[in-house]
Amino acid sequence: MLEIKNLHVKLADEDKQILKGLTLTVPKGEVHAIMGPNGSGKSTLSYVIAGRDGYEVTEGDILWNGESILEMAPDERAAKGVFLAFQYPMEIPGVAGLTFLRTAVNAVRKKRGQDEMTTPGFMKYVKEQAAKLNIDFEMLKRPVNVGFSGGEKKRSEILQMAMLEPTLCVLDETDSGLDIDALKIVSDGVNALRSPDRATLVITHYQRLLNHIVPDKVHVLADGRIQKTGGKELALELEKSGYAGYTGKAA
Amino acid sequence: MNVAIPKTKAEQSLSEAFEANAAKLPGSAAVQAARATAIGAFNKLGLPHRRVEEWKYTDLRVNLKDALPPAVSDAALVTAADLAGALGGLAGLDATRIVFVNGSFRAELSDGAAIRGLEVQPLSRALTAAQDKVAEGLMRTSGPEGDATIALNTAFMTDGAIVRVADGATLAKPLLMVFATAGAAAQLTSVRNIIATGDGSAATVIEAHVVLDGAAASGQTNALTELTVGQSATLAHVKIAAGSGKSVHLANWNVSLGRDATYRGFQYTSGQALARNQINAVYAGVGGKLDLSGAYLVRGTEHVDTTLVIDHAVPQCESRELFKGVLDDRGRGVFQGKIIVRPDAQKTDGKQMAQALMLSPDAEFDSKPELEIYADDVVCGHGTTSAELDADLLFYCMSRGIPENEARALLIESFIGEALDKVEHDGLREALSRSANAWLSAAKG
Numbered sequence: 215m216l217e218i219k220n221l222h223v224k225l226a227d228e229d230k231q232i233l234k235g236l237t238l239t240v241p242k243g244e245v246h247a248i249m250g251p252n253g254s255g256k257s258t259l260s261y262v263i264a265g266r267d268g269y270e271v272t273e274g275d276i277l278w279n280g281e282s283i284l285e286m287a288p289d290e291r292a293a294k295g296v297f298l299a300f301q302y303p304m305e306i307p308g309v310a311g312l313t314f315l316r317t318a319v320n321a322v323r324k325k326r327g328q329d330e331m332t333t334p335g336f337m338k339y340v341k342e343q344a345a346k347l348n349i350d351f352e353m354l355k356r357p358v359n360v361g362f363s364g365g366e367k368k369r370s371e372i373l374q375m376a377m378l379e380p381t382l383c384v385l386d387e388t389d390s391g392l393d394i395d396a397l398k399i400v401s402d403g404v405n406a407l408r409s410p411d412r413a414t415l416v417i418t419h420y421q422r423l424l425n426h427i428v429p430d431k432v433h434v435l436a437d438g439r440i441q442k443t444g445g446k447e448l449a450l451e452l453e454k455s456g457y458a459g460y461t462g463k464a465a
Numbered sequence: 466m467n468v469a470i471p472k473t474k475a476e477q478s479l480s481e482a483f484e485a486n487a488a489k490l491p492g493s494a495a496v497q498a499a500r501a502t503a504i505g506a507f508n509k510l511g512l513p514h515r516r517v518e519e520w521k522y523t524d525l526r527v528n529l530k531d532a533l534p535p536a537v538s539d540a541a542l543v544t545a546a547d548l549a550g551a552l553g554g555l556a557g558l559d560a561t562r563i564v565f566v567n568g569s570f571r572a573e574l575s576d577g578a579a580i581r582g583l584e585v586q587p588l589s590r591a592l593t594a595a596q597d598k599v600a601e602g603l604m605r606t607s608g609p610e611g612d613a614t615i616a617l618n619t620a621f622m623t624d625g626a627i628v629r630v631a632d633g634a635t636l637a638k639p640l641l642m643v644f645a646t647a648g649a650a651a652q653l654t655s656v657r658n659i660i661a662t663g664d665g666s667a668a669t670v671i672e673a674h675v676v677l678d679g680a681a682a683s684g685q686t687n688a689l690t691e692l693t694v695g696q697s698a699t700l701a702h703v704k705i706a707a708g709s710g711k712s713v714h715l716a717n718w719n720v721s722l723g724r725d726a727t728y729r730g731f732q733y734t735s736g737q738a739l740a741r742n743q744i745n746a747v748y749a750g751v752g753g754k755l756d757l758s759g760a761y762l763v764r765g766t767e768h769v770d771t772t773l774v775i776d777h778a779v780p781q782c783e784s785r786e787l788f789k790g791v792l793d794d795r796g797r798g799v800f801q802g803k804i805i806v807r808p809d810a811q812k813t814d815g816k817q818m819a820q821a822l823m824l825s826p827d828a829e830f831d832s833k834p835e836l837e838i839y840a841d842d843v844v845c846g847h848g849t850t851s852a853e854l855d856a857d858l859l860f861y862c863m864s865r866g867i868p869e870n871e872a873r874a875l876l877i878e879s880f881i882g883e884a885l886d887k888v889e890h891d892g893l894r895e896a897l898s899r900s901a902n903a904w905l906s907a908a909k910g
């Protein structure tokens with residue numbers, strides 16, 4: 215279970231408070247969606263869960279399976295099952311996709327007390343997973359994400375997710391930039407990972423995604439806090455009326 | 466005035482060492498005369514210092530505190546296994562070998578079998594046996610006038626490889642020239658290679674400077690390679706200077722490209738307390754293509770200097786340079802690249818890039834690109850970058866479970882990978898990449 219308790223986050227080297235007492239619980243086996251206006255702190259939340267530098271938690275805690283993860287380095291969190299699909303996946307020139315995947319998979323397996331994958335075993339597994347996501351295997355020989363289209367980058371994130379077998383999946387606007395077919399493929403990929411021991415947090419601006427990945431709950435994040443929580447129908451409501459009722463500024 | 470500057474300890478000992486050893490250095494009377502002239506020139510020049518423009522970032526008066534006794538003859542016991550250990554990834558390379566230990570040819574460690582189109586002989590024999598005119602010719606270099614490292618090489622050189630590739634020959638295997646430092650006594654080893662490739666030939670030549678396990682760490686090497694690339698010939702030339710961390714490496718490549726020749730040079734430097742890699746290249750005919758690249762890894766207080774002069778003396782030639790340095794601790798990287806385009810050299814196409822990856826706030830990178838262009842119809846450019854490891858990329862890797870040290874290594878490898886990719890020979894590129902990996906993992910320990 216993911217428990218975020220009264221989380222206050224500011225920028226480390228600026229006096230800017232972004233999250234102001236965010237509380238949220240995602241039990242295992244459930245998929246929750248977070249929606250909210252631009253700049254409300256959704257990506258910040260995802261980064262703080264993954265352990266990115268530059269943010270300071272001034273109050274509150276994040277527990278994963280009952281254990282606080284705030285003091286853990288990002289790679290330790292990954293070993294504990296945390297995975298973030300980035301809103302803006304990064305390009306790593308000079309590092310082939312396959313090398314990157316293999317290094318990551320084996321690092322995580324090692325920390326989880328599993329055997330490293332053999333080369334043939336790994337290759338077979340990547341090929342299978344890539345095929346499911348309609349990713350051209352040749353693309354994985356190229357440097358990570360370099361020259362990939364927006365949609366290709368998002369699919370490459372989901373491939374990494376599938377390969378690393380996380381138990382806490384945070385997807386930050388994975389649907390943005392995907393065409394209709396890719397949206398379906400990626401959603402199928404995420405749904406395939408739905409399981410009783412996996413918790414998933416989906417950040418999105420579009421109700422459309424939630425037709426494919428049907429959430430157990432929808433949360434509205436505005437002004438640094440969860441303003442409202444509801445069922446999947448809340449997304450439809452937001453689609454109609456926008457965030458006007460949730461932000462301090464708006465009428 | 467030169468006379469006013471007192472001689473440093475190193476300058477003094479180099480002059481004295483020459484007097485003491487001159488008779489033991491190989492060569493006929495003409496060779497001995499050329500050596501005497503060279504040391505005379507050095508005595509006047511002294512070691513270059515920061516007020517000499519080409520040496521402003523690498524002051525040998527300051528950095529070369531002690532000059533070691535010159536290697537003159539060698540008796541160190543070295544086995545093939547010792548050599549394999551020092552060669553690391555290169556040991557398994559399918560290549561024709563010629564091996565020198567402390568600057569002396571070692572027949573028992575070298576390949577004797579004849580290779581079609583390839584002639585290799587030790588310089589020491591030629592210096593002694595050849596007619597005076599020929600031997601004297603071997604002493605000449607096309608390097609810059611008044612360069613102290615070249616003068617010292619001429620004075621002290623003991624051996625090296627004379628290599629000829631026949632017209633039209635394509636060598637199936639690379640030629641691997643190994644220069645090993647062995648034995649407990651630290652010495653100044655001076656070697657010279659003279660490589661000439663025939664018209665329309667194709668060859669790969671590797672120069673590997675390695676330190677054997679158990680050898681004195683603080684050895685000094687002065688290596689000069691004189692290259693003439695034939696018309697329409699292709700020559701790939703790779704130097705690996707993997708030192709002990711305390712060694713000194715002074716190197717010169719003097720390259721002359723024939724008409725429509727292609728020369729691809731690559732230099733890998735690591736573990737050198739002090740290294741100066743000078744490359745002087747000149748085009749002797751139109752249509753020449755030059756591609757120079759390198760990767761150097763620096764830590765502690767190591768200092769690696771790459772100084773290039775590319776002389777576009779004739780029209781329609783192309784030059785490309787890409788040098789990448791990884792600088793840790795208080796290490797220092799220096800890059801000086803001068804591209805000269807003479808008035809006649811129209812349609813010259815020259816591009817140069819020097820990049821440094823700064824792993825520590827105390828590391829230093831000095832870069833001085835220079836374009837001297839006297840022709841008007843040319844395309845020339847240069848760039849320099851210096852950056853730290855990208856914190857966002859580091860986070861991205863770590864968020865995928867890759868531990869910080871591995872993530873750093875991965876990103877550093879990717880930085881130098883772009884330069885290593887210039888090495889076309891697969892086995893060689895992999896060997897270099899393994900050397901770089903070993904350097905990176907040593908950093909973790």
Ligand SMILES: Nc1ncnc2c1ncn2[C@@H]1O[C@H](COP(=O)(O)OP(=O)(O)OP(=O)(O)O)[C@@H](O)[C@H]1O
Nearest residue numbers: 225232250251252253254255256257258259268301
């Ligand atoms: N590293 C940073 N430096 C400066 N400002 C930042 C930084 N990270 C976040 N912010 C600011 O914090 C606020 C929240 O940003 P965040 O990216 O979390 O929003 P978001 O909800 O994901 O928005 P979007 O829907 O546009 O993706 C914004 O005002 C943003 O400019």
Ligand SMILES: [Mg+2]
Nearest residue numbers: 256257258301
């Ligand atoms: Mg965002």
